[in-house]
Amino acid sequence: MAFFTSFLAGLVFGLGLIVSGMANPAKVLGFLDLGGRWDPSLAFVMAGAIAVGAVAFAVARRRTRSLLGAAMRLPSLQSIDRRLLIGSAVFGIGWGIAGFCPGPALVAVGMGQAKALVFVIAMLAGMGVFEWLEGRKEAKHPERGSRSKAHGRRGSVSH
Amino acid sequence: MTIDWPSFTPWAALAGGVLVGTATAMFLLLNGRIAGISGIVGGLLRLVTGDVAWRVAFIAGLVVAPMVYAIFTDWPKPRIEAGYGTLVLAGLLVGVGTRYAAGCTSGHGVCGLSRLSPRSFAATAVFMGAGFLTVFLMRHLLSL
Numbered sequence: 001m002a003f004f005t006s007f008l009a010g011l012v013f014g015l016g017l018i019v020s021g022m023a024n025p026a027k028v029l030g031f032l033d034l035g036g037r038w039d040p041s042l043a044f045v046m047a048g049a050i051a052v053g054a055v056a057f058a059v060a061r062r063r064t065r066s067l068l069g070a071a072m073r074l075p076s077l078q079s080i081d082r083r084l085l086i087g088s089a090v091f092g093i094g095w096g097i098a099g100f101c102p103g104p105a106l107v108a109v110g111m112g113q114a115k116a117l118v119f120v121i122a123m124l125a126g127m128g129v130f131e132w133l134e135g136r137k138e139a140k141h142p143e144r145g146s147r148s149k150a151h152g153r154r155g156s157v158s159h
Numbered sequence: 160m161t162i163d164w165p166s167f168t169p170w171a172a173l174a175g176g177v178l179v180g181t182a183t184a185m186f187l188l189l190n191g192r193i194a195g196i197s198g199i200v201g202g203l204l205r206l207v208t209g210d211v212a213w214r215v216a217f218i219a220g221l222v223v224a225p226m227v228y229a230i231f232t233d234w235p236k237p238r239i240e241a242g243y244g245t246l247v248l249a250g251l252l253v254g255v256g257t258r259y260a261a262g263c264t265s266g267h268g269v270c271g272l273s274r275l276s277p278r279s280f281a282a283t284a285v286f287m288g289a290g291f292l293t294v295f296l297m298r299h300l301l302s303l
Contacts, residue, residue, distance in 0.1 A: 005189040006213040010220020013182035020175020026238035032294040037163035041172040048176020053273030056184030066191035087259025088282040092289025094252025098241040102196040110222035119250040126254020
């Protein structure tokens with residue numbers, strides 16, 4: 001059941017990205033181009049998503065189990081540290097270069113776009129680099145491994 | 160600043176956003192998880208037993224969305240102006256960056272802001288700011 005609802009959530013999410021126009025990098029770049037002719041659409045996507053999301057999180061906060069009985073995994077991290085800020089800056093640069101972030105890129109792969117597939121493979125490689133660096137750090141300093149201690153339940157709750 | 164009125168599609172954007180929010184709500188209330196795409200994809204690389212199927216299912220949902228959409232109407236063809244080299248660089252940066260930040264547009268931008276997380280507000284401000292700056296540099300200063 002959890003497998004099916006996961007698929008369904010991904011499907012609805014993907015449909016939302018297509019309907020909103022966000023599966024199209026040109027439209028995303030139109031939003032990021034404040035200095036040119038600006039397309040504010042992406043802000044409306046965020047507003048629509050957050051309006052619904054806020055209600056769901058307000059409900060989720062009062063529960064320890066999901067409706068299907070799974071553990072409610074809300075992020076526990078609170079720190080605004082260098083990892084967060086530098087990571088976000090690096091992501092933002094990559095996003096600005098091509099107009100793709102992870103979700104829309106996967107949807108564009110489903111549209112048969114070879115370029116999107118190249119982006120996704122490179123993204124997986126980038127994520128692999130992160131795993132490799134994290135693994136090395138943990139092997140060197142097991143006592144202060146970022147995954148086990150400082151970053152708590154990272155594996156299961158990161159976004 | 161000039162608004163690109165012909166490209167601006169507030170109603171479609173809002174409707175698509177509501178769908179994204181609905182998917183986020185479903186995933187949260189049914190599966191008890193955050194619909195953050197970079198985390199769902201990145202976690203796959205760890206190959207933890209019992210933690211793979213739901214991730215693959217979510218990603219499969221995203222990838223088949225265009226085919227389901229096509230049952231009703233043709234989807235607009237995406238326009239990808241970046242060349243292959245640029246896409247590789249962008250992909251690497253997005254991959255590394257989102258994992259260090261533990262979230263992307265969905266995890267921080269939609270989920271994080273929905274639950275009023277200060278950490279996600281900071282992340283969203285930084286990646287949006289970096290995105291604005293990058294496009295400004297590329298299009299208006301370097302004219303790439």
